[in-house]
Amino acid sequence: MTYDTQFTGQTFKSVGTRPLRPDGIDKVTGRARYGADYNLPGQLTGLILRSPHAHARIKKIDTRKAEKLKGVKAVITSTDLPDLTDGDSELFDILDNCMARKKVFYDGHAVAAVAAIDAKTARAALKLIKVDYQVLSHVTDVDEATKPKAPLLHRNCFTEGIEPKPAKASNIASRSEFGHGDVEVGFEQADVVVERNFKTEQTHQGYIEPHACVASFGPDGSAEMWVCTQGHFTFRQQCAALLGMPLSKLRVTSTEIGGGFGGKTHIWAEPVALALSRKANRPVKLVMSREEVFRASGPTSATSIDIKIGVKKDGTITAADAVLRYSNGPYPGVWAMLGAMTSFACYDLKNVRTVGLEVLVNRPKTTAYRAPSAPMAAFAVESMVDELADKIGMDPVAFRIKNAAKEGTKSSYGPVYGPIGIGPTLEAARKHPHMKAKLGKNQGRGMACGFWFNFGGQTCADLNIAVDGSVTLTVGTIDVGGARASLALVAAEELGIDYDDVKAVVGDTASLGHNDMTDGSRGTFSSSMAAIMAARNAIEELKNRAAKMWEIPVKNVIWEDGHAKAKGRGKKYAKLAPLSLADIAAETPNTGGPIAGYSELVADGAGVSFATHICDVEVDPETGRTQVVRYTVIQDAGKAVHPTYVEGQYQGGAAQGIGWALNEEYIYGADGRLQNPGFLDYRIPVCSDLPMIDTQILEIPNPNHPYGVRGVGETSIVPPLAAIANAVSDAVDVRMTHVPMSAPRILKALKTEH
């Protein structure tokens, strides 16, 4: 599929405006229904029994007493979710994570589940299940796990990506490498070389809505499920595969979603709820508690990253090298690989090498978290970039501008860039008043850049024109924060009608073809592409109908400003007044029936995204407490469809990054148990922790999208860790190498270095 790439001067009527969102009233009046707000007649309450051990062999599970308790309708273990994965190891890992089989791999790993008439009975039943464990030694730290004597999670884990295959099993699941040139030669050319290790702790996406679903399995083998998810089609696919049912027999409806940030791209409780419902032959509602959310869902990786960068005195980076160790939980993923790919993506480098190591640890299965793996790599790289700028006496912005990637740069992970926004965001930062504002006592300023790939993927949309001329756009990507407004704007733009005449809804899995998840910042990017194509298809049919009504050849009909216009010579054409979409819609019963536009596509060409953040902090030298006092986000949106919600994405990502930088971390005890599975001890930023977050939207059109749109959701979480670390360093003259920079950690660093 080819698109018009001539954007310069493209003008819009609807796109770029800021109307109210269509789902807004429901959300401010309490009417909107989220995962836990769905109920079915005869519904049972499901609860999951979880391992208290970080690593143990399951010797025996005795469920007999629980089954006999009055009001208990089903008890399941892994035997009720048999292995149907047929050698698909990724799917097997998902299954094993949903319900442990031979071993439990982390504190919180599911081992059994019950469905009972109410929560009280279900809780009592859980206590009656006896699990006989053989406790094994465990390892939760990413560096400890790579040591030769570390407890092994899987005896058959031999590091992939190494030739020849290692003879000894280890916790390093795989190795990936990216780059070009010769870093050794590059380091020889450098005047200054700096080398450091950086660490980041594990964080959780922290969505306020815990995972929730209602599953209803019928005796005919058909099932329905209502679930808060970032991808109901993917959930259907995975659940159906694990339960051994055809996709068409499982209908999944995505409820309103109370935050996801990548954390709702994975199934955990859903196959369990379905299996319980199948066994009990009644609907089952399963809602995780907050403690379960922390112990068993999410989180992101903990990391240990070695960075080495060489520069010349004139500011040219001659070589950049990184080894990135990312914790994956007990199952192999691609997290270090993504870190390795994104590390140096902002820069135009002659010699670059990154190595990613996927490390298995006794922690929950790592899940995507907003620009997954990029913030940690950016923390390490951007901290060091600042340090190098300081060492050669160059302004950090000028240093970055000198080395920034541009159109035509071969990226450190392979592809050659098209038009990109790193240079423009840096220039905007250089000119921003924030950079020149005066700092107070104990205050410091930092800045940093960030990159995210963005993603397109499989997308399907349906646009139906009603007889009154109003339009329903049905999309299959979840709306996580205003996408329905943006997509209605796009459909209105393309059709040439008012925003208020378009209603965008999210369809269930029975109403559309497959849609990939709302991840990779793809929701608005890809569904807007599908909406545009669906609208264009509808316009073709609108023109046919107008031709029919006018009795002229369709080639003489054009579509302009929401109207069919007759283009031809002679009296006949002069008399033909334009027909509005509503005029044509009104006649559809007589001109060939309903009009619908449909689109199915793979949204290729998601333009890469860059941001530059500026941050001022104040560090209390007595306590080490750090307060962010000013924050500015500058990011390329390609084209901001609904600028207010684009700003919202920028601000939200920055806030999550601030939490990660300063406070949030998973704390494990020596026993391998999570010590802070709640919002009191895992403290995400609250309103009084943050300042207003200023935003600047740049628009460097993405040539692969008809309107130039790029995804905007994720990049904003990439720079904050480094921006804040650089600001702290500026404020107290201590280079922080460990995130979060919590008060005790800063205080310790102050005492050590001063």
Next chain:
Amino acid sequence: MSQLVSTIINNDSVEFACEAHETLLEVLRDRLGLTGAKEGCGTGDCGACSVILDGALVCSCLVLGAEAQDRNIETVEGMADGAKLHPLQTKFLEHAALQCGICTPGFLIAAKALLTNNPDPTEEEIRYALAGNLCRCTGYDKIVRAVQDAAKQMRRA
């Protein structure tokens, strides 16, 4: 053993039966179908279940259903006057002070409680008054602006 409780919710007289261990949040959501209040944590840390109880802002997950006897409860479902939205609701929409919206009912209730006691709060007062309500999407910027704007409008009215 259930007990019968009589209370006022959003100006309506309501009777419900609940067990001693049930929280007000459970009663609202599971017995009365008022699902506007959300459970984000169940431990009083996130504020998604905020309601106003006899004029005081509380986490309904920390109040027992039985404690509602002869009390006056305001929930998000009672904020609008029929089709007429409360100024806070209008301003939250206009400022896009919600993304996913799960925390929105709690923020609206907390902001209402604030503005009842303090019609002209400073930014700092707003931030501290809302510090018991967690939002993971917005970074709070647009929420604070919406509350400032609503307060301004309510002072004029």
